[in-house]
Amino acid sequence: MARIIVIGAGIGGLPTSYEMRRILPPEHQITLISNTPKFTFIPSLPWVGLGLKSLEHIQLDVEKLVKNRGIEWVLGGVSQILPESKQVIVGERVISYDYAVIATGAELALDAVPGLQEEVGYVQSVCNPAHALKAATAWQKFLQNPGPLVVGAIPGAGCFGPAYEFALLADWLLRRYGLRNQVPITFVTPEPYVGHLGISGMANSAELVKKLLYQREIEVFENAAISQIESDKILLADGCTLPYAYAMLLPPFRGARFLREAPDLSDKKGFLPVLPTYQHPQFPSIYSVGVTTQLKPPEITPIPIGVPKTGQMTEAMGMAVAHNIGVELGVISAPLVTPTLEALCLADFGDTxxxxxADQVLPNPITGKRRRAVAMEGRWVSWSKTVFEKFFLTKMRCGVAVPWFEHWGLEVLGLSLVQPLSKI
Structure with a gap:
C-alpha cells in the first residue's frame, strides 16, 4: 500500500486527486490536504472583483466533493515538510507519505514593493477569493465616487491575463453605467510590450491587445516598473506618478512558506525544480503541479517577469503526475509521460x-519557435469562458478530472495534455 498526499485542493490538486483515485486500486491511500474548505474556480475572480458574479457561484465544498470517493480529507495548512523522512506537519498532526504532490498554488508576494501590503489596503487584487471580495466591495464604493483607475502588474508578476480582463471589463462596465467620461483608465505593466503575456512571440496577440486598449482610450505604460504605492498615487521607477481613486494590481507569485523554508527543496522564491516526470530532482518522492513548479522564462526581459502557469498547463501537470505515480507503483504498464504545456486561454472583455x-507555452529552446501561436478576438470568447467555467465546476462535482470527451475535444484542436518522455 502506498500513502499519497496531495497538498492543495485547487485547480491542480483536486483534479490530480480524482485522477489518481481513478487510476490506483483502493488499497493505495490518497489524502487531500488544504488550508481552505472551498474549491474556487480562480479564472473567474476578475468577474467577482467587478461585481459581475458572486463568489459562491464559483466555489464548491471540498469535503462534500471527496466524501465517499476514497479520498481522505484533511483541512489545515502545512507548516513544515520533511522530505528526508517523508512527513508533513499539519497543525499538531504529523502525516507520513510515500509520495507527495505539491499543488498549493500561489502565495502572493505582497512585500514586493512598499504600499502593496494587505494591511495597508491601498490597492486591490483578484488573485485569491478574499482579495476578490475586497476588490468587489471597494469597486462598489468607487462607483459612488469615481475617479482615475489604474490596472496592471508589479515587476515579477507572471500571469497578466486577469489584469487585461479587469481593465477592459471595467471600461465596458463604466460605459454601461454612463461613468466612463469620469474615469481615466491607465494600464501599467512590466511586460516589454502589451500582449507579451510573459512568453513573447504570441502571434498577433500584441496587435490585438494594443488595438483594444487604444479603442477603449486606455493609456498604457509598458515596460514599466512600479516602485512604490501610496494612498492616492502610484510611483514608477522612471519617476512618473499615476494618481488613482481605485487600483487593481497583480503581485508577483511565490511558493508557500513551508516550501521556501525546506532546505534544498525550492529556489529562493519557493518554486520547485522538476525533472520531465515532474518529480523533484533531489527528492523523487515529491512531485509538483501548477504555480509551485519552477519554469524558466523563455527570454530575459528588461524588467523581471514570470512565466504564466495556466489552468490547462496545471491540469496537464496533474495528469502526468498521476500517470507517473501509477507507473512507479506498477499499476500502469506504459511509458512515463511529461505534460505538453500547451495552453488555450480565454480572456473576457465584456462585449468581446x-x-x-500557445502550442507550447514555452517555445522550443533551440529554434525559439512554437508549433502554433494563435490569438483570436470575438464576442464568442466571452460566452466560451462562461461555458468552460460551468463545465469545470461540473467536472469537480462529478469527481472526474478529464472526461473522455475533453480528451476528444483537445484532439480535435490538435492538442493533448501529456506525451511520452521519448518524444521530448
Whole structure:
C-alpha cells in the first residue's frame, strides 16, 4: 500500500486527486490536504472583483466533493515538510507519505514593493477569493465616487491575463453605467510590450491587445516598473506618478512558506525544480503541479517577469503526475509521460474577448519557435469562458478530472495534455 498526499485542493490538486483515485486500486491511500474548505474556480475572480458574479457561484465544498470517493480529507495548512523522512506537519498532526504532490498554488508576494501590503489596503487584487471580495466591495464604493483607475502588474508578476480582463471589463462596465467620461483608465505593466503575456512571440496577440486598449482610450505604460504605492498615487521607477481613486494590481507569485523554508527543496522564491516526470530532482518522492513548479522564462526581459502557469498547463501537470505515480507503483504498464504545456486561454472583455492558443507555452529552446501561436478576438470568447467555467465546476462535482470527451475535444484542436518522455 502506498500513502499519497496531495497538498492543495485547487485547480491542480483536486483534479490530480480524482485522477489518481481513478487510476490506483483502493488499497493505495490518497489524502487531500488544504488550508481552505472551498474549491474556487480562480479564472473567474476578475468577474467577482467587478461585481459581475458572486463568489459562491464559483466555489464548491471540498469535503462534500471527496466524501465517499476514497479520498481522505484533511483541512489545515502545512507548516513544515520533511522530505528526508517523508512527513508533513499539519497543525499538531504529523502525516507520513510515500509520495507527495505539491499543488498549493500561489502565495502572493505582497512585500514586493512598499504600499502593496494587505494591511495597508491601498490597492486591490483578484488573485485569491478574499482579495476578490475586497476588490468587489471597494469597486462598489468607487462607483459612488469615481475617479482615475489604474490596472496592471508589479515587476515579477507572471500571469497578466486577469489584469487585461479587469481593465477592459471595467471600461465596458463604466460605459454601461454612463461613468466612463469620469474615469481615466491607465494600464501599467512590466511586460516589454502589451500582449507579451510573459512568453513573447504570441502571434498577433500584441496587435490585438494594443488595438483594444487604444479603442477603449486606455493609456498604457509598458515596460514599466512600479516602485512604490501610496494612498492616492502610484510611483514608477522612471519617476512618473499615476494618481488613482481605485487600483487593481497583480503581485508577483511565490511558493508557500513551508516550501521556501525546506532546505534544498525550492529556489529562493519557493518554486520547485522538476525533472520531465515532474518529480523533484533531489527528492523523487515529491512531485509538483501548477504555480509551485519552477519554469524558466523563455527570454530575459528588461524588467523581471514570470512565466504564466495556466489552468490547462496545471491540469496537464496533474495528469502526468498521476500517470507517473501509477507507473512507479506498477499499476500502469506504459511509458512515463511529461505534460505538453500547451495552453488555450480565454480572456473576457465584456462585449468581446481574446482566445490565446500557445502550442507550447514555452517555445522550443533551440529554434525559439512554437508549433502554433494563435490569438483570436470575438464576442464568442466571452460566452466560451462562461461555458468552460460551468463545465469545470461540473467536472469537480462529478469527481472526474478529464472526461473522455475533453480528451476528444483537445484532439480535435490538435492538442493533448501529456506525451511520452521519448518524444521530448
Amino acid at each position: 474577448g481574446i482566445a490565446f492558443l
